[in-house]
Amino acid sequence: MTRPIRVLVAKPGLDGHDRGAKVIARALRDAGMEVIYTGLRQTPEMIVNAALQEDVQVIGLSILSGAHNAIVPRVLDLLREKKMEDVKVIVGGIVPDEDAAELKKQGVAAVFQPGASLESIVQFIRSAIGKAPASQSVS
Amino acid sequence: MKTAERQFTTISGVPIQPVYGPEVLRDLDWTRDVGEPGEFPYKRGIHRDMYRGRLWTMRQFSGFATPEETNRRYHYLLEQGQTGLSVAFDLPTLMGYDADHALSEGEVGKCGVSVCSLEDMETVFRGIPLGDVTVSMTINSPAAVLWAMYLAVAEQQGVDWARLSGTLQNDILKEYIAQKEYIFPPQPSMRLVTDTIEFGARHVPRFNPISVSGYHIREAGSTAVQELAFTLRDGIEYVEWGLARGLAIDEFAPRLSFFFNAHSDFFEEIAKYRAARKIWAYVMRDRYGAQSERSQKLRFHAQTAGCSLTWQQPYNNVVRTALQALAAVLGGAQSLHTNSLDEAYALPSEHAVTIALRTQQVLAYETGVPNCPDPLGGSYFLESLTLETERAANDYIRRIDEMGGMIAAIEAGFPQREIAAASYRYQREVEAGERTIVGVNRFQGNDEPIEVLEIDESTASHQCRKLAVLRKRRDNAKVQKSLDALRRCAEKSDNTMPLLLDAVRAYATLGEICDALRSVFGSYQEQAHL
Known part of the structure; x- marks a missing residue:
């Protein structure tokens, strides 16, 4: 049996609106992934350290406050510094199209804007990590 | 889908019968359960004439970037006929x-206006006579500090505090429950809230020191019943703290106000507002012995549901907002904020916020809806739904009472878990196509790009520059003295408001004041409940 995909779901910045982060965390868990939810107000340093310690393959950042252009590049820089470029970073939240394009250019694997389906996020992660769905995950 | 296969439920999952009839009214004791507009238990509204006497206040929540830019937006909104800030x-x-x-x-400046010191608060209200306009402020954790700044601006304008009217969103309990913008742990936070309630009752009698808020609970994904129950139980908690402070119930309860969401399920929302008034009236009269009618009357502000706005086909949001606003008005709201069509993207543009305000004006002046109080009262369906909402909310309130009150419930993670479960359930229903969101999971396509407001990093540099100048210019010995005095007060149990006023008048910054309080109260970290 292959090891399940491990995902860190994090809420960086000062914003406390965690509805989306929690829904995603549960959905990924229901899809058979191992999910570590950091809770609120994580700095990029805290997020990357947690990713390292938890040995995750994916970091999901939930940002609704408009601070993505300040926060996401710092997370990417720190991952490079620690030679963790293989960890996929995905971003969910209120990110305008131009910003999403720029973040992807910098190394973000995907940006999910409002209205994105849970299924599309699950599928993206599976294909990015290159694993077939675990059998127990079909719901 | 055929009728037989479909589930008919409200957006919160309450089942709806095929039809409702006169038996609903026969089962009601009209005087006890409903009453007339302006009469106990106020289910039909808190005034006999409702909007015939006075329309609701059209109050658009706004603030962005620098104090200077926000001040310009306020002048614009007042010129457009908005009646409160x-x-x-x-x-x-x-x-x-x-x-x-x-x-x-x-x-900085992204989700609202940046206010770092009294200087910024002076700028926000420049040219706006605080004695003539009612001002609501959404603050929560540092509410006491920012209110002190507001009171200091009134002093500078020569406006007597007794003439000030407005509302603080100072409801810290719903922060632990839903919105998560807390600074201090629950006990010292509740003490600060109680300080404002006590100070207001003594010195700023027309100001609502707290707006007990369900809005954010709903936005976090709760059901309508959870929104109602947790909000009213939060209200009960503030009442308990006010009484423990030595205030008489009728001394402060008339100034407790409420804030509810106006979500998309039309009748469920109207039922929620009507149930809210009735439950509160009974709680105040029977549980707390309030004699004053004003203590028994639940007054509320409503805001249309931000979480219902879609990024796809954003013009549809105008329609959603109009219908939600209609529900709030039919439910007897005292003031209303209508969301702008572009708020799934950003803070609203001036164009979008004008349409949102015009939506309220159309409702108020063209539809005839304000002509008659509680026009849906007596509807078989609505009365039944109101009663059911009330029962379900009272069950929750009882459960929280049994846990030892809302702080104990929060510490046990109870409301947080209930909301997380409800929001996940809803999202799965959307995902499965059991709930339709027009333009998102059905009827997609035809997205038109819209112009959105952008706030650049110049706001941050502008604010930082002003802070650097302020820190040089002010009397720093006086600042230090005021912060030391505040710290000593925080360690004891005296009311912090007079000390906060001294500190803001000396131009201590918000950060410095909150750091002083953090050094005494500590900071709060939550256990994440998935």
Whole structure:
């Protein structure tokens, strides 16, 4: 049996609106992934350290406050510094199209804007990590 | 889908019968359960004539970027016929950090206006006579500090505090439950809230020191019943603390106000507002012995549901908002904010916020809806739904009472878990196509791009520059003295408001004041409940 995909779901910045982060965390868990939810107000340093310690393959950042252009590049820089470029970073939240394009250019694997389906996020992660769905995950 | 296969439920999952008839009214004791408009238990509204006497206040929540830009927006909104102001602060302000704090990076002026000191508050209200306009401020954790700044601006304008009218969104309990913008642990936070309630009752008698808020609970994904129950139980908690402070119930209860969401399920929302008034009236009269009618009357502000706005086909949001606003008005709201069509993207543009305000004006002046109080009262369906909402909310309130009150319930993670479960359930229903969101999971396509407001990093540098100048210019010995005095007061149990006023008058910054309080109260970290 292959090891399940491990995902860190994090809420960086000062914003406390965690509805989306929690829904995603549960959905990924229901899809058979191992999910570590950091809770609120994580700095990029805290997020990357947690990713390292938890040995995750994916970091999901939930940002609704408009601070993505300040926060996401710092997370990417720190991952490079620690030679963790293989960890996929995905971003969910209120990110305008131009910003999403720029973040992807910098190394973000995907940006999910409002209205994105849970299924599309699950599928993206599976294909990015290159694993077939675990059998127990079909719901 | 055929009728037989379909589930008919409200958006919160309450089943709806095929039809309702006169038996609903026969089972009601009209005087006890409903009453007339302006009469106990106020289910039909808190005034006999409702909007015939006075329309609701059209109060658009706004604030962005610098104090200067926000001040210009306020002048614009007042010129457009808005009848009250409602201040949105940015996240650093709400979390008690100055614009030049490391954690403020990327957040200054993004979700509201940046206010770091009395100087900024003076700018926000420049040219706006505080004795003549009612002002609501959404603050929560640092509410006492920002209110002190507001009171100091009134002093400078020569306006007697007794003439000030407005509302503080000072409801810290719903922060632990839902919105999560807390600074201090629950006990010292509740003490600060009670300080404002006590100070208001004595010195600012026309100001509502707290708006007990269900809005954010709903936005976090709760059901209508959870929104109602948790909000009213929060209200009960504030009452308990006010009484423990030695205030008489009728001394402060008339100034407790409420804030509810106006979500998309039309009848469920109207039922919620009507049930809210009835439950509160009974709680105040029977549980707390309130004699004053004003203590028994639940007054509320409503805002249309931000979480219902879609990024796809954003013009549809105008329609959603109009229908939600209609529900709030039919439910007897005292004031109303209508969301702008572009708010799934950003803070609203001036164009979008004007349409949102015009939506209220059309409702008020063209539809005839304000002509008659509680026009849906006596509807078989609505009365039944109101009663059911009331029962379900009372069950929750009882459960929380049994847990030892709302702080104990929060510490046990109870409301947080109930909301997380409800929001996940809803999302799965959307995902499965059991709930339709027009333009998102059905009827997609035809998205038109819209112009959105952009707030650049110049706001942060502007605010940081002003702070640097202020820190040089002010009398720093006086600032230090006022902060030391505040710290000593915080260690004891005296009311902090007079000391906060001294500190803001000396131009201590919001961050410095909150740091002083953090050094005494500590900071709160939640256990994440998935």
